[in-house]
Amino acid sequence: MIHRTLVAAALALLPALAAAAPLSPEEVKNLVAALDDRQRNGGDYRALMYLEQKEKDKSDVVREAMVYRRDGDDKLMILFTKPKGEAGKGYLRMDKNLWSYDPGTGKWERRTERERIAGTDSRRQDFDESRLADEYDATYDGGSTLGKFKVHALTLKAKEGVDVAYPVVKLWVDQESGNILKRQEFALSGRLMRTAYYPRWKKVFSETKKADVWFPEEMRFFDEVEKANSTVILTKTVDLRPLEANQFTKAWVESKSR
Amino acid sequence: MQTWLIAWRNLLQHGKRTLLLGSAIAGVAMLLLLLLGLSNGTRETMLRSATTLSTGHVNIGGFYKATAGQSAPVVTKYKELLEHVRKNVPELDFVVTRGRGWAKAVSAGGSQQVGLAGVDIDAERDLRKVLVVTSGSVDALRTPGMVLMFEEQAKKLEVKVGDLITVSAPTVRGINNTLDLTVGAIAQDVGLLSKFNVFIPAQSLRQLYRLNEDATGAVQLYLKDVKDVSKVQERLRLTLAEAGYGVMDNDPRAFFQKFEVVNREDWTGQKLDLTTWEDEISFTKWTLTALDALTFILTLALLVVVGIGIMNTMAIAIRERTREIGTLRAMGMQRGQVLRMFLAEAVLLGLCGAVAGAVAGLLLSATLNALNIHVPLAVQLFLMSDTLHLAIHGGAIAFTVAFITGCISVISLVPSWWAARLNPVTAMQHVG
Numbered sequence: 001m002i003h004r005t006l007v008a009a010a011l012a013l014l015p016a017l018a019a020a021a022p023l024s025p026e027e028v029k030n031l032v033a034a035l036d037d038r039q040r041n042g043g044d045y046r047a048l049m050y051l052e053q054k055e056k057d058k059s060d061v062v063r064e065a066m067v068y069r070r071d072g073d074d075k076l077m078i079l080f081t082k083p084k085g086e087a088g089k090g091y092l093r094m095d096k097n098l099w100s101y102d103p104g105t106g107k108w109e110r111r112t113e114r115e116r117i118a119g120t121d122s123r124r125q126d127f128d129e130s131r132l133a134d135e136y137d138a139t140y141d142g143g144s145t146l147g148k149f150k151v152h153a154l155t156l157k158a159k160e161g162v163d164v165a166y167p168v169v170k171l172w173v174d175q176e177s178g179n180i181l182k183r184q185e186f187a188l189s190g191r192l193m194r195t196a197y198y199p200r201w202k203k204v205f206s207e208t209k210k211a212d213v214w215f216p217e218e219m220r221f222f223d224e225v226e227k228a229n230s231t232v233i234l235t236k237t238v239d240l241r242p243l244e245a246n247q248f249t250k251a252w253v254e255s256k257s258r
Numbered sequence: 259m260q261t262w263l264i265a266w267r268n269l270l271q272h273g274k275r276t277l278l279l280g281s282a283i284a285g286v287a288m289l290l291l292l293l294l295g296l297s298n299g300t301r302e303t304m305l306r307s308a309t310t311l312s313t314g315h316v317n318i319g320g321f322y323k324a325t326a327g328q329s330a331p332v333v334t335k336y337k338e339l340l341e342h343v344r345k346n347v348p349e350l351d352f353v354v355t356r357g358r359g360w361a362k363a364v365s366a367g368g369s370q371q372v373g374l375a376g377v378d379i380d381a382e383r384d385l386r387k388v389l390v391v392t393s394g395s396v397d398a399l400r401t402p403g404m405v406l407m408f409e410e411q412a413k414k415l416e417v418k419v420g421d422l423i424t425v426s427a428p429t430v431r432g433i434n435n436t437l438d439l440t441v442g443a444i445a446q447d448v449g450l451l452s453k454f455n456v457f458i459p460a461q462s463l464r465q466l467y468r469l470n471e472d473a474t475g476a477v478q479l480y481l482k483d484v485k486d487v488s489k490v491q492e493r494l495r496l497t498l499a500e501a502g503y504g505v506m507d508n509d510p511r512a513f514f515q516k517f518e519v520v521n522r523e524d525w526t527g528q529k530l531d532l533t534t535w536e537d538e539i540s541f542t543k544w545t546l547t548a549l550d551a552l553t554f555i556l557t558l559a560l561l562v563v564v565g566i567g568i569m570n571t572m573a574i575a576i577r578e579r580t581r582e583i584g585t586l587r588a589m590g591m592q593r594g595q596v597l598r599m600f601l602a603e604a605v606l607l608g609l610c611g612a613v614a615g616a617v618a619g620l621l622l623s624a625t626l627n628a629l630n631i632h633v634p635l636a637v638q639l640f641l642m643s644d645t646l647h648l649a650i651h652g653g654a655i656a657f658t659v660a661f662i663t664g665c666i667s668v669i670s671l672v673p674s675w676w677a678a679r680l681n682p683v684t685a686m687q688h689v690g
Contacts, residue, residue, distance in 0.1 A: 056368070056369075057368075096325075097326065097327050098327065108522075109518055109521065109522065110326070110327040110521040110522050111327065111521070112327055112328045112428065112432050112521075113327070113328075113432065114428060114432045114433075114434070115428075158433075163324075163325075163431045163432055163433060164433065165428075165432065165433065165434055166433070166434055167433055185434075187426070187433075187434045187435050187436045188429065188433055188434070188435040188436075188468065189435055189436045189437065191424070191436045193426070193434055193436070225362075225364050225424055225426055225436065226362075226364050226369050
């Protein structure tokens with residue numbers, strides 16, 4: 001009887017043991033590549049997003065923005081539509097340059113690729129196509145749990161010669177769904193700068209890819225240096241139908257802010 | 259000469275009126291002189307503070323761009339530049355190098371954007387003279403990882419000596435980095451310049467931005483005579499270009515105001531930017547402009563009041579002296595002579611009043627300077643100093659006396675002309 005109980009217990013533990021087994025470097029590489037691939041569309045992308053910014057000693061600010069991407073050409077546009085004071089402001093990436101536009105002054109300013117978007121804790125990469133496999137080398141930290149989820153913990157280090165905002169990133173990837181649940185980003189000094197949580201993911205079918213494209217429905221960013229600051233980004237709708245051909249131009253952004 | 263004597267006697271004869279008008283003129287002259295002293299004092303304080311806190315008389319700064327859209331206020335191979343400066347600037351008194359940076363400082367109590375100045379405290383000649391440390395010691399800057407900040411910053415960040423702050427900034431290549439710093443000293447505020455600037459050891463700045471040993475933010479030149487600034491700037495512009503350095507077009511603004519323009523340009527690599535001390539503090543010039551405007555408006559308003567008073571008083575005097583004018587005219591005095599006589603009275607009155615006002619202004623400014631009066635924070639921002647400092651030079655005194663006397667003379671032209679126009683017969687019959 002005791003023997004049977006032990007066998008049953010061992011059998012019950014098997015999946016957990018299997019999950020905890022370390023991934024080989026090849027499996028880790030494939031896992032990171034899969035993270036990129038799940039979110040990759042290849043064609044056009046349009047999303048309606050809400051950004052809620054919380055800062056110490058300031059009132060909360062909520063912005064509405066349309067995010068447009070043409071991943072094939074590496075193009076990205078963020079156009080703010082609300083509140084009134086922010087409407088018409090936008091970011092446009094063209095030829096590896098990120099430009100910001102202020103309809104108040106009518107001026108375009110070249111910004112660094114890695115700067116905060118609209119002063120929030122979000123950055124360009126949070127809206128852009130995932131390029132983890134291109135930018136980082138990953139190592140496996142082991143299996144663990146994050147709340148009720150069993151996760152793979154990974155450490156990503158920036159590849160030699162690749163400039164990224166954070167040289168070290170830690171990821172917690174849901175073993176079951178394959179979605180990123182948590183992300184921590186570290187400065188060169190090793191200090192933790194930002195923690196992001198992705199509690200909800202959604203998928204939408206892409207005609208271009210002929211497969212599902214996953215996107216985080218909710219992203220929560222916490223500034224780890226200024227602890228009181230945080231930003232929540234909600235993705236309301238995602239549309240993968242083709243966009244206008246001339247959409248990713250300065251003229252288009254300017255026309256929208258008139 | 260006779261006209262002047264008559265005028266002088268007339269002034270003495272009407273002692274009460276002369277004293278009243280003279281006092282009003284002296285008051286305006288004194289105020290003008292004090293305001294000029296304040297403006298000069300502010301300018302001098304600004305030069306002294308600025309040229310030690312944030313700029314040399316001439317600066318060789320510049321930008322390094324790893325990519326077109328990512329610029330950093332960095333000058334590479336600065337030792338070669340130092341050699342170039344020593345060879346080409348005989349007007350040089352001494353030279354220092356300063357690291358430059360712009361970062362977010364975060365403490366447990368708050369955060370603020372700060373301009374980082376990376377200094378080698380032992381190489382700084384005058385910095386200690388300008389900084390009035392209220393807590394800690396400037397010597398703390400000898401140790402890497404220390405920071406000297408100003409009182410208002412410390413208050414905003416809620417820190418004291420020994421507390422820790424974190425500064426966060428992207429490196430030249432745009433990779434985020436942080437540095438933990440201990441507050442080593444807190445200094446008295448020195449107006450706008452101390453609102454954003456903090457000092458850290460040059461080594462710590464290099465650590466934050468991951469810079470090489472041969473990189474700095476700016477080479478700051480201090481000249482024997484500050485008047486040579488433009489000459490030296492122009493010469494360096496030519497000789498540096500001839501030596502193969504990329505030199506930016508002249509843009510008379512502080513380095514941190516140029517990021518937008520530099521980022522918009524397509525070049526990458528190193529370009530040097532030559533600025534003067536006035537360029538680097540151009541963002542504070544509004545204080546001097548405002549002070550000069552205030553001086554002008556106040557003086558004008560007082561002059562108008564005093565002018566109307568003088569015209570009125572002279573008109574009354576002419577009325578009182580109508581018969582006297584009639585008699586003088588009947589005795590053969592020409593209209594021009596009458597006009598000159600009244601004009602001379604006004605000039606003498608103006609001159610005496612202005613001289614008295616200047617003397618009073620000088621005494622008052624000396625007293626105020628000796629009292630070392632502390633001014634409120636809002637005024638400190640305006641004056642660039644925590645104490646009231648008035649600087650009255652010979653030029654300002656001469657200007658005040660000449661200006662006030664000139665204005666009074668011009669104002670008195672009208673009543674003098676009225677007097678000269680009087681008909682001798684009518685004037686003699688006048689019953690006053």
